Amino acid sequence: MWGKSTAAVFLGMPLAALVVGFIALLSTDQKTTTLPLLLMFFLAWVGAMTCAFLFKTGVRAWLWMGGAIIVGFTLLHFLKAYGLLRITV
Amino acid sequence: MKSSTLRTYIAVHTWVGLVAGFCLFIAFYAGAVTIFHEALHAWETPPPKTARPAAEPQALIDAVLATQPKARESFYLRLPSEYEPELILEFDERHFRFDAAGKLEEFKQHSQLSEFIYRLHYTAGLPRSWGLYTLGVICVLYGVALASGVIVYAPTFFKDLFALRIGKNIKRMWQDAHNAIGILSLPFHLMYAWSSAILALGVVLLAPFQYLIFDGKLLQLVGPDIYLAAPAKASGVAAPLVPLPQLMATMRREAPGIEVGSLFYRHAGDANAQVEAYGKIDQNTVASMAAAVLNGSTGKLERLMMPENFSAGTRFLRSLQALHFGGFGQAAVQWMYFILGMAGAFLFYSGNLLWIEARRKRQSLVQPRSGKLMAQGTLGVCLGCVAGVSAVFLINKLGPADALPLWEERGYYAVFLLCVAWAFARPPARAAHELLMLCAGLTLAIPLAHWAGSGVNPLLALVEGDGVVVGVALVALTFAALYRKMARAVLRRGLHGDPHSVWSLRAPTAAAGEARQAA
Numbered sequence: 001m002w003g004k005s006t007a008a009v010f011l012g013m014p015l016a017a018l019v020v021g022f023i024a025l026l027s028t029d030q031k032t033t034t035l036p037l038l039l040m041f042f043l044a045w046v047g048a049m050t051c052a053f054l055f056k057t058g059v060r061a062w063l064w065m066g067g068a069i070i071v072g073f074t075l076l077h078f079l080k081a082y083g084l085l086r087i088t089v
Numbered sequence: 090m091k092s093s094t095l096r097t098y099i100a101v102h103t104w105v106g107l108v109a110g111f112c113l114f115i116a117f118y119a120g121a122v123t124i125f126h127e128a129l130h131a132w133e134t135p136p137p138k139t140a141r142p143a144a145e146p147q148a149l150i151d152a153v154l155a156t157q158p159k160a161r162e163s164f165y166l167r168l169p170s171e172y173e174p175e176l177i178l179e180f181d182e183r184h185f186r187f188d189a190a191g192k193l194e195e196f197k198q199h200s201q202l203s204e205f206i207y208r209l210h211y212t213a214g215l216p217r218s219w220g221l222y223t224l225g226v227i228c229v230l231y232g233v234a235l236a237s238g239v240i241v242y243a244p245t246f247f248k249d250l251f252a253l254r255i256g257k258n259i260k261r262m263w264q265d266a267h268n269a270i271g272i273l274s275l276p277f278h279l280m281y282a283w284s285s286a287i288l289a290l291g292v293v294l295l296a297p298f299q300y301l302i303f304d305g306k307l308l309q310l311v312g313p314d315i316y317l318a319a320p321a322k323a324s325g326v327a328a329p330l331v332p333l334p335q336l337m338a339t340m341r342r343e344a345p346g347i348e349v350g351s352l353f354y355r356h357a358g359d360a361n362a363q364v365e366a367y368g369k370i371d372q373n374t375v376a377s378m379a380a381a382v383l384n385g386s387t388g389k390l391e392r393l394m395m396p397e398n399f400s401a402g403t404r405f406l407r408s409l410q411a412l413h414f415g416g417f418g419q420a421a422v423q424w425m426y427f428i429l430g431m432a433g434a435f436l437f438y439s440g441n442l443l444w445i446e447a448r449r450k451r452q453s454l455v456q457p458r459s460g461k462l463m464a465q466g467t468l469g470v471c472l473g474c475v476a477g478v479s480a481v482f483l484i485n486k487l488g489p490a491d492a493l494p495l496w497e498e499r500g501y502y503a504v505f506l507l508c509v510a511w512a513f514a515r516p517p518a519r520a521a522h523e524l525l526m527l528c529a530g531l532t533l534a535i536p537l538a539h540w541a542g543s544g545v546n547p548l549l550a551l552v553e554g555d556g557v558v559v560g561v562a563l564v565a566l567t568f569a570a571l572y573r574k575m576a577r578a579v580l581r582r583g584l585h586g587d588p589h590s591v592w593s594l595r596a597p598t599a600a601a602g603e604a605r606q607a608a
Contacts, residue, residue, distance in 0.1 A: 001097070001100065004097075008233075013297065014297070014301075017297045017298060017301060017302065018302075020298075021298060021301070021302030021303075024298075024302065025302065030310055031310060032400060032401050032402070033401070033402075034307075034310045034311050034402065035310075035311045035314045035315070035400075035401070035402025035403070035405065035406065036401050036402050036405045038294075038295070038298060038311065038402075039287065039402070039405050039406060039409065041294065041298075042229070042232065042283055042286050042287060042294075043283070045229065045232075046229065046232035046233055046235075046236055046282075047236070049229075049233050050101075050233060050236045050237060050240070053094075053097050053098065053101055053237075054094065073301070076302070080304070087303055087304060087306050087310070089306050089309045089310060
């Protein structure tokens with residue numbers, strides 16, 4: 001239970017930020033859609049923390065969620081670097 | 090759902106609820122009272138002895154700027170409203186107005202009752218610098234408690250929805266009451282968990298997006314949706330202010346029906362003077378906020394925000410805020426919020442009591458220490474808050490008139506801390522009975538203190554149609570009666586109820602001791 005709880009506390013926020021951030025950057029009209037998506041972040045965060053308890057063990061929760069965060073942010077970095085995802089200010 | 094998953098979420102719900110429950114009780118109790126903070130501001134302020142002449146806002150601005158050069162940097166102007174008939178100018182936490190003779194005077198706020206209870210609502214009584222952020226984190230936990238609670242409850246949703254099994258099984262009854270309130274007011278709680286987290290942590294939570302996702306460009310994207318205007322910089326060129334009536338006329342022309350409540354001036358007397366006006370406009374939307382930015386030296390309207398021209402994000406954000414503050418729908422919504430808010434406070438109180446019931450040893454007169462400590466902590470914090478809030482109302486009417494804000498604040502903390510100490514010094518059932526009687530007494534005294542302090546007979550107020558005084562008196566009487574009823578119930582349980590409980594006052598008898606040894 002402690003493993004899952006710590007995964008929820010420490011990994012819930014970056015995972016939710018990653019998901020919401022990806023959707024926000026995929027939008028073609030970022031000026032309109034960014035704030036509404038940011039407001040949904042709270043729901044994504046609570047959802048991510050709740051889902052952390054669905055894993056069988058704490059180690060699995062850490063590995064899956066941590067892995068998703070590392071892969072996700074790396075992917076995001078390269079997609080931004082190659083201009084496939086753009087911040088349209 | 091697998092039973093092991095269900096058990097996990099029961100544990101999550103229990104522990105997250107316990108951690109967040111104490112602060113949430115205070116936030117909900119003080120928040121339910123804060124719904125009426127404008128009306129309470131009228132209650133806490135004695136009516137002026139002589140009628141003041143209606144003051145001209147621009148005259149007050151000119152008078153203050155002439156004598157207080159520092160006010161040029163920035164000041165607030167609060168226009169008279171329903172519950173605050175005075176015109177007030179504020180800067181650096183100093184307050185100015187015209188006295189009865191029409192002369193400028195600096196004054197100290199008579200009382201801070203409504204402000205203090207509002208602060209209690211968003212800090213739970215913790216220090217101002219970090220109380221708000223702590224409560225923000227609590228709101229996120231509250232969200233997790235709601236999600237896990239719904240998961241736990243979902244399988245038996247329809248079977249248990251209207252069940253309230255009053256009877257011998259006290260745990261069953263508390264559980265039913267907790268479930269019924271929790272599920273029936275779930276939309277209200279979801280909205281509060283969400284909007285409170287955004288109000289308390291919103292700015293902080295922009296940081297991960299700003300740095301990890303948007304490479305520092307986030308504020309350029311969402312800034313105009315969140316903020317009215319960037320602060321203007323002073324040019325150093327002197328220029329006179331455009332008179333306020335002219336600014337008001339400009340706003341009314343562009344937004345007919347706008348009701349300006351307050352104005353914020355920056356760099357008055359400079360060519361770049363900036364005036365932000367905040368108010369309301371009724372356009373049949375949940376969020377009725379209207380705001381405008383004007384150049385204070387040319388009178389030009391630079392931006393006008395009102396529901397008609399809100400962007401999607403602004404509409405979303407402002408609507409969540411309006412839902413949080415109950416700023417729509419007038420009295421009906423306010424009373425509904427008050428009742429749901431008090432029911433919410435009960436939800437957290439009952440959650441803690443359920444934890445104790447679940448750990449009760451049904452065969453043993455000696456109960457686990459954790460149950461006793463939880464009972465005492467719950468009683469001390471929750472009833473301490475209730476008694477403290479009632480004490481603030483009493484001090485407002487009976488305390489020394491020249492130092493009310495200080496007495497109100499210290500009075501609350503004194504009563505609260507004494508209640509916590511009392512709860513831990515006494516057996517739980519005794520503490521519950523005595524603290525609830527204290528709550529009942531303090532609450533019952535509110536209308537009497539108002540009568541003694543202001544000289545206004547509550548019945549006379551009723552005849553005169555003073556809804557605020559009558560409303561406070563009626564709510565106080567109702568709650569005092571409820572606390573008394575609860576006090577008697579807990580004493581009855583202590584004296585005559587099941588002795589296998591932390592709530593029992595029956596001393597372990599020799600016979601029972603022998604029976605246990607035999608077993």
